[in-house]
Amino acid sequence: MADVLDLTGDGGVTxxxxxxxxxxxxxxxxxxxxVDVQYEGKLVDTGEVFxxxxxxxxxxSFEVGKASVIRAWDIAIKTMQVGEIATVTCAPDYAxxxxxxxPEIPPNATLVFEIELLGARPPRGSTLDSVAAEKAKLxxxxxxxxLAAVKKEEDKKKREEAKAAAAARMQAKMDSKKGxxxxxxxxx
Numbered sequence: 001m002a003d004v005l006d007l008t009g010d011g012g013v014t015x016x017x018x019x020x021x022x023x024x025x026x027x028x029x030x031x032x033x034x035v036d037v038q039y040e041g042k043l044v045d046t047g048e049v050f051x052x053x054x055x056x057x058x059x060x061s062f063e064v065g066k067a068s069v070i071r072a073w074d075i076a077i078k079t080m081q082v083g084e085i086a087t088v089t090c091a092p093d094y095a096x097x098x099x100x101x102x103p104e105i106p107p108n109a110t111l112v113f114e115i116e117l118l119g120a121r122p123p124r125g126s127t128l129d130s131v132a133a134e135k136a137k138l139x140x141x142x143x144x145x146x147l148a149a150v151k152k153e154e155d156k157k158k159r160e161e162a163k164a165a166a167a168a169r170m171q172a173k174m175d176s177k178k179g180x181x182x183x184x185x186x187x188x
Contacts, residue, residue, distance in 0.1 A: 021081035
């Protein structure tokens with residue numbers, strides 16, 4: 001479990017799993033984009049805690065992929081499962097960078113967060129069942145569209161074959177008239 005995973009391929013966001021989730025645990029997805037986390041954020045250079053929900057035992061909730069948190073979180077949280085605790089280290093380009101950081105975070109600071117994913121929920125106003133039903137409906141529409149495209153292509157091929165057969169019959173008829181005309185003219 002001590003392996004460090006490079007989530008971005010450039011070392012910009014790395015994750016080390018501290019506690020694995022139970023087998024089959026939910027994870028954030030298109031159907032479950034709303035997440036609840038507890039975290040503690042530290043500056044890598046000093047080890048100073050700059051933000052934490054653990055001190056007052058609060059929960060931070062947000063929707064993954066909507067740029068409502070730093071990029072590193074959107075990247076890392078998608079790889080987690082409910083119940084997992086991980087340390088996520090993020091380079092400045094994936095955190096606050098040069099500008100936009102809260103005053104307690106120096107510009108271009110590398111940050112490390114210990115994050116526990118507490119929950120993953122469907123979009124507001126929907127249930128997991130309604131999301132699954134909508135996804136199934138969209139899949140059915142896609143299949144029907146694919147079948148219609150295949151049928152259209154088959155019909156086009158049949159029309160082209162019929163045109164080619166008609167053209168061949170016309171050519172044969174014209175050839176037989178040319179040949180028949182020479183043979184019928186005799187000397188009298």
